Amino acid sequence: MVGRQTGISPELTVLLGHDGVSFGRYMEWALYSEQGYYQKRVSLGKQGDFFTAAQFSLFGATLAHYAWDAWLSFGEPQNFQVVELGPGQGELAASLLARLRQLLPQTVNLSYVLVEPSLRLRQLQGQRLQGEKDGVRISWQSPDASLDTVVLANEVLDALPVERVRKTAGGWQWAWVTWNRSQLSLQWRPAPAKLSVAATHWLPIPVDTEAEWCWGYEKLFRSSVCYGRRIHSLWMDYGITREELASGLRPQGTVRGFSHHQLVDPLSTPGEADITADVFWDGAADAARQVGYTTRSLVLQGTFLRNAGLLGVALAESIKKSGLQVTGLSHELAGQVRQLVLPGGMGERFKVLECWRD
Numbered sequence: 001m002v003g004r005q006t007g008i009s010p011e012l013t014v015l016l017g018h019d020g021v022s023f024g025r026y027m028e029w030a031l032y033s034e035q036g037y038y039q040k041r042v043s044l045g046k047q048g049d050f051f052t053a054a055q056f057s058l059f060g061a062t063l064a065h066y067a068w069d070a071w072l073s074f075g076e077p078q079n080f081q082v083v084e085l086g087p088g089q090g091e092l093a094a095s096l097l098a099r100l101r102q103l104l105p106q107t108v109n110l111s112y113v114l115v116e117p118s119l120r121l122r123q124l125q126g127q128r129l130q131g132e133k134d135g136v137r138i139s140w141q142s143p144d145a146s147l148d149t150v151v152l153a154n155e156v157l158d159a160l161p162v163e164r165v166r167k168t169a170g171g172w173q174w175a176w177v178t179w180n181r182s183q184l185s186l187q188w189r190p191a192p193a194k195l196s197v198a199a200t201h202w203l204p205i206p207v208d209t210e211a212e213w214c215w216g217y218e219k220l221f222r223s224s225v226c227y228g229r230r231i232h233s234l235w236m237d238y239g240i241t242r243e244e245l246a247s248g249l250r251p252q253g254t255v256r257g258f259s260h261h262q263l264v265d266p267l268s269t270p271g272e273a274d275i276t277a278d279v280f281w282d283g284a285a286d287a288a289r290q291v292g293y294t295t296r297s298l299v300l301q302g303t304f305l306r307n308a309g310l311l312g313v314a315l316a317e318s319i320k321k322s323g324l325q326v327t328g329l330s331h332e333l334a335g336q337v338r339q340l341v342l343p344g345g346m347g348e349r350f351k352v353l354e355c356w357r358d
């Protein structure tokens with residue numbers, strides 16, 4: 001794969017040096033450095049680069065019911081905390097809080113903590129949540145580890161840097177990014193031992209095909225498992241399983257770039273486009289268990305949301321808007337339900353990993 005640009009920033013030139021860097025190191029730079037996509041220009045939704053479920057108000061409102069159920073199962077504590085990882089532009093937080101404040105008794109002290117590495121997004125979240133502070137303590141500080149807590153992460157795992165690997169008859173290779181005659185290009189080199197061991201154990205792909213390996217899952221689960229006293233957590237994302245890898249479903253792996261809702265080469269505009277990869281669910285669930293979570297089987301997002309009360313939430317929303325004579329969902333809400341639960345939308349492609357620690 002070869003990039004199309006004819007010049008790169010001085011910072012990227014320094015990073016690449018003479019010999020280049022692994023794809024994972026490049027992806028980390030392209031997303032999270034000062035010049036990176038999430039620091040500089042991230043934009044979600046219709047006018048942005050990609051949609052997420054967070055842009056649908058019914059998603060957050062339904063997750064409020066999940067949080068409320070967790071609060072009940074914790075024994076209705078007086079102090080309760082919701083921690084959201086990677087809250088993007090704050091839409092999920094806004095719609096969840098609007099609903100959760102109605103569900104919880106007014107006397108409950110509710111804290112909502114946003115864990116966000118991007119300064120630009122923290123500012124957008126602050127603006128978005130200004131009107132939602134009523135009775136809720138909103139902060140970007142460390143979560144309070146003494147509280148019963150719900151942790152939510154929508155499309156965060158897919159945004160972690162990954163190494164790209166290729167299985168060959170002679171062993172594992174990994175992708176390396178170099179600057180070559182005015183272009184970024186991808187080379188395949190023998191993979192280091194640690195990566196080869198992980199790939200051999202976890203990635204049963206056919207020979208001459210590619211996949212990804214993410215070292216970041218464990219770090220993220222390890223920090224999140226310390227965010228509360230008892231924790232119920234949801235990790236929602238698109239992803240791939242070991243069985244799907246073995247079937248050769250994605251011979252060229254799953255890394256892709258997005259800009260203005262179009263697929264782009266991840267090397268073509270470093271720092272200007274989003275780069276993402278499917279979550280490797282078996283690896284993520286194993287990382288969660290390694291750090292002390294108990295995990296439930298993966299569930300389709302559509303099934304999860306229906307079980308969590310999505311249709312009731314949609315109907316209640318319609319009644320709120322149109323009164324009791326309502327005969328069905330408004331066009332807008334019906335569209336949201338379709339997007340969130342149907343296989344053609346996010347209903348089957350997205351899955352939910354539920355983890356908890358008692």
Ligand SMILES: C[S@@+](CC[C@H](N)C(=O)[O-])C[C@H]1O[C@@H](n2cnc3c(N)ncnc32)[C@H](O)[C@@H]1O
Nearest residue numbers: 038052054085086087088115118154155156159
């Ligand atoms: C694809 S966006 C999803 C945003 C939002 N959750 C949504 O659904 O619209 C990925 C988010 O994860 C954040 N992120 C990346 N690495 C993270 C980390 N290690 N901890 C917490 N958030 C992270 C990004 O800055 C961004 O907010």
